[in-house]
Amino acid sequence: MTEGVASRVAAVRVIAAVVGRGQTLEAALLAARPSPADRAMVQSLAFGALRFGHRLTRVATALVSRSWESQTAELRALILIGLYQLEYSGTPPHAAVSTTVAAARLVGEQKAAGMVNACLRRYQRERAHLLDVADETLAGRTSHPIWLVDAYQRDWPSQAVPMLVAANEHPPLTLRVNVMRTSVAALAAELAADGHVTQPVPGAPEALILERPLDVRLLPAFIEGRCSVQDAAAQCAVPLLAARSGMRVLDACAAPGGKTSHLLETTPGLAEVVALDIDAGRLNRIRDNLTRLGLEATMRVGDATDPTLMSGQRFDRILVDAPCSGTGVIRRHPDIKWLRRPGDVQALADRQLALLVALWPLLSPGGRLVYATCSVLKAENRQVIRAFFRKFPDAVDVTESASLVLGAISHTGPVDGPGTALLPGMNGMDGFYYACLERRDD
Numbered sequence: 138m139t140e141g142v143a144s145r146v147a148a149v150r151v152i153a154a155v156v157g158r159g160q161t162l163e164a165a166l167l168a169a170r171p172s173p174a175d176r177a178m179v180q181s182l183a184f185g186a187l188r189f190g191h192r193l194t195r196v197a198t199a200l201v202s203r204s205w206e207s208q209t210a211e212l213r214a215l216i217l218i219g220l221y222q223l224e225y226s227g228t229p230p231h232a233a234v235s236t237t238v239a240a241a242r243l244v245g246e247q248k249a250a251g252m253v254n255a256c257l258r259r260y261q262r263e264r265a266h267l268l269d270v271a272d273e274t275l276a277g278r279t280s281h282p283i284w285l286v287d288a289y290q291r292d293w294p295s296q297a298v299p300m301l302v303a304a305n306e307h308p309p310l311t312l313r314v315n316v317m318r319t320s321v322a323a324l325a326a327e328l329a330a331d332g333h334v335t336q337p338v339p340g341a342p343e344a345l346i347l348e349r350p351l352d353v354r355l356l357p358a359f360i361e362g363r364c365s366v367q368d369a370a371a372q373c374a375v376p377l378l379a380a381r382s383g384m385r386v387l388d389a390c391a392a393p394g395g396k397t398s399h400l401l402e403t404t405p406g407l408a409e410v411v412a413l414d415i416d417a418g419r420l421n422r423i424r425d426n427l428t429r430l431g432l433e434a435t436m437r438v439g440d441a442t443d444p445t446l447m448s449g450q451r452f453d454r455i456l457v458d459a460p461c462s463g464t465g466v467i468r469r470h471p472d473i474k475w476l477r478r479p480g481d482v483q484a485l486a487d488r489q490l491a492l493l494v495a496l497w498p499l500l501s502p503g504g505r506l507v508y509a510t511c512s513v514l515k516a517e518n519r520q521v522i523r524a525f526f527r528k529f530p531d532a533v534d535v536t537e538s539a540s541l542v543l544g545a546i547s548h549t550g551p552v553d554g555p556g557t558a559l560l561p562g563m564n565g566m567d568g569f570y571y572a573c574l575e576r577r578d579d
């Protein structure tokens with residue numbers, strides 16, 4: 138096979154699975170099983186074509202004669218990957234066109250190979266005009282679905298544009314140092330000795346950003362449990378929880394265990410940490426992570442909205458890292474732009490409120506519950522917390538004082554409360570929302 142064609146074939150299959158069949162990018166990449174030599178290229182093409190695919194779809198719509206939606210998923214994927222290479226990847230234009238046309242023949246689109254060739258060549262001739270048209274709207278310019286642009290503008294009118302731009306950036310690879318096994322300075326020195334430059338993150342004391350991303354599974358420090366991968370925004374949950382020695386803690390939506398393990402690494406002497414998740418398969422990932430890091434928790438499979446599940450138990454701290462739209466982590470998961478639908482948001486908000494309603498009675502008087510999402514939509518965040526307050530008059534929002542621990546990390550604060558949001562683009566971090574709620578003990 139001509140050089141570079143195998144990676145285009147695999148990338149087309151991945152994009153077609155996401156765009157045409159609604160699979161997640163993670164699942165589609167796993168199913169594509171590219172050869173080790175092709176893996177990096179397939180990932181780069183797939184992430185890039187999804188990241189910029191809404192802008193490129195506007196271009197493609199002008200290039201094809203029949204309606205874009207009536208084309209097969211493979212043909213749409215071929216054209217998106219061809220355009221992505223021409224516009225963004227730095228691939229020499231002749232290679233971008235020839236490898237994409239060759240891939241067309243190998244993914245069952247041999248009859249359309251001529252059309253793919255014609256579209257990509259026309260793009261090269263008419264690029265400026267085609268991009269001008271695609272860029273007429275904010276949704277086109279920032280390559281997002283219209284409903285999401287509308288939601289950002291409604292929720293965050295003055296921050297919407299930087300948020301949309303930040304969602305297209307390459308995310309940093311941020312490590313969380315396992316301070317039970319090493320120190321941040323020692324890990325930075327260990328990595329530097331192997332040629333890996335790192336930067337600390339102000340406000341996130343266990344975080345280190347690797348300047349040049351790599352496959353962490355190859356790092357001895359990762360294999361031997363001296364670090365994990367976790368964005369600095371997600372590393373804010375545990376300081377906000379403010380658990381102390383002797384406390385019982387419930388992590389109610391725990392898999393794959395990022396925050397459970399951060400808690401155990403930084404808080405010695407806890408009486409018990411219960412890691413609960415509804416998904417037994419994902420609970421195994423907590424087990425693997427805890428074993429790698431040398432940590433222990435009580436593992437439970439179950440639905441946290443089931444009021445009988447933990448009946449009779451009380452916790453001093455509860456973390457509800459709720460399932461959400463993921464709109465704060467689009468830079469890491471560009472498939473979210475393609476897979477989420479506007480109607481998902483209210484359904485998620487209903488589940489989020491149900492989790493809070495079921496878990497609040499398990500909190501000891503005087504205890505603290507932290508509600509977290511990696512969404513930036515107010516419907517999943519402060520509106521859920523407002524609805525929760527209407528049901529539980531014994532709940533107090535203590536986010537403003539609790540968030541003093543975040544120090545240098547910027548967040549929206551009480552004007553947009555209850556709770557506080559870290560918006561994409563604010564700190565170079567993922568978007569997150571946190572609400573710290575305490576139960577009055579009178």
Ligand SMILES: C[S@@+](CC[C@H](N)C(=O)[O-])C[C@H]1O[C@@H](n2cnc3c(N)ncnc32)[C@H](O)[C@@H]1O
Pocket residue numbers: 389390391392393394395396397413414415416419439440441442458459460461
């Ligand atoms: C955002 S993820 C949690 C990430 C995790 N806290 C971490 O830091 O690694 C949300 C998790 O909630 C779980 N989940 C969803 N609904 C649930 C429910 N009703 N009860 C318990 N877990 C649930 C999902 O299976 C998923 O693993």
